[in-house]
Amino acid sequence: MTEIARRAALAGLGTFLAAPALRAQPWQPSRPIRIVVTYPPGGVNDIVARIVAEPLARELGQAVVIENRAGAGGNIGTQAVVQSEADGLSILLGTTALFGVNPIVYARSGVDALRDFTSLGMLGEVANVFSVIPGRVEATNVAAFIEEAKRRPLVYGSVGNGSSSHLSAALFLQMTGIEATHVPYRGSSPLVAAMLAKDVDFGFDTTATSTAHIRSGAFRALAVTTTRRAGALPDVPTMQEAGVAGYDLGIWFNLAVVKRTPEPIVARLREAVGKIGTPETAARLRTAFVEPISVPVAEGDAWIAASAMRWQAIARDMHLSAD
Structure with a gap:
């Protein structure tokens, strides 16, 4: 092998060995991130999104803006995120209704959050x-x-x-x-x-x-509607205490991206969402009467699927439909 060929081969080897290190660099958003809220401003969905947007922006080093896309029981906003680029810059504020009810109530819409999204982390329950x-x-x-x-x-x-x-x-x-x-x-x-x-x-x-x-x-x-009394209203009984045996419906919130999002982006976003669960954020959620909940990231999709299946069964049994 000539000296020139040997040097070329060593240079190529060096590039090959360096590639994994380059690929291992965590994803960093290059533009502002939007959290799509599928209801108008002022409701609890909007409140939760605005509470978590600020610490999430700090963690990611990029602005996080709220975009309210209301209509069709949340399907308009959900579809907007589904149709966006899978670049981690469009995040859905997921809810019990979007994942657990809409696939039944809007069966002909083609929108199915449980099918199309992966969870970044749970936020709270109300x-x-x-x-x-x-x-x-x-x-x-x-x-x-x-x-x-x-x-x-x-x-x-x-x-x-x-x-x-x-x-x-x-x-x-x-x-x-x-x-x-x-x-x-x-x-x-x-x-x-x-x-x-x-x-x-x-x-x-x-x-x-x-x-x-x-x-x-x-x-x-x-x-x-939950099996435990709400901290904000300790004197108000649960449905079960009021005589409606077996009644139990709690509403949760999470952040999610489309499933086709590349794994390095999902991993970075999950890491960031995990870090915003500080005592300060928890206190702000409780001030809005939302109780923080913690589900391990690895179990998030399975947890949501189990909850969604329960809600879908109720909606199906009640023959609810908006079509």
Whole structure:
């Protein structure tokens, strides 16, 4: 081998050996990241996204902006992320409804978050509150409400077809054998506005958006949808305590990217999401009446799938459909 050939071969070998080290460099976003929230500003989804955006931006060294894309029970925003580049710059604020209800309620839409997304990390959980409107409803507890609903027609609002708000109410009606007319709104803010205007008799919405109005007396809380009482409303019984045996629906939030996202990008984002779970972030979530939850990253997709299957089974059994 000539000296020139030998040097060329050694140079090539050096490049080959250096390649793994170059590839091992963690991914770094080159442009601002967007978190797509599938409901309007002001609701709990928007609140959670804005709480986590700031620490996530610090971890990634890049701006994180919130983009509200409401409509079709969250499918418009979900589809927007599905159709975006798989570059880690578009993140979905995932919810129980998007993963666990919409694939059934919007079966013909072609949108399926459980199929199309992988989780970056869980953020928190919140209860829905069953609230009635004083002046429109006389009942002060669930048993009295059931009797009142059997005597006269009632109207309830939700944050949209297929939402956890909708399913919470529909399951309650099914389990208690009563009927009411459903009016879907485009998110928590419009629903709260309708309840404050006394346009509906009752509604199910999160502790994050209901608690202040319950404390002011504008809403009367009859029960929460989880098996544990909400820390923000310790005097409000659970549905099971109120006599609806077996009722249990909690709402969770996570961050997710499309499954076709390259693994190095997913790994870097998961690392960043894991680091934002600080006591400071947890305190801010609790201030918004959201309880932080922790699920190991390796178990995240399986945890979500198990939860989603339960919600889908309920939606299927109740024949819920927006198509």
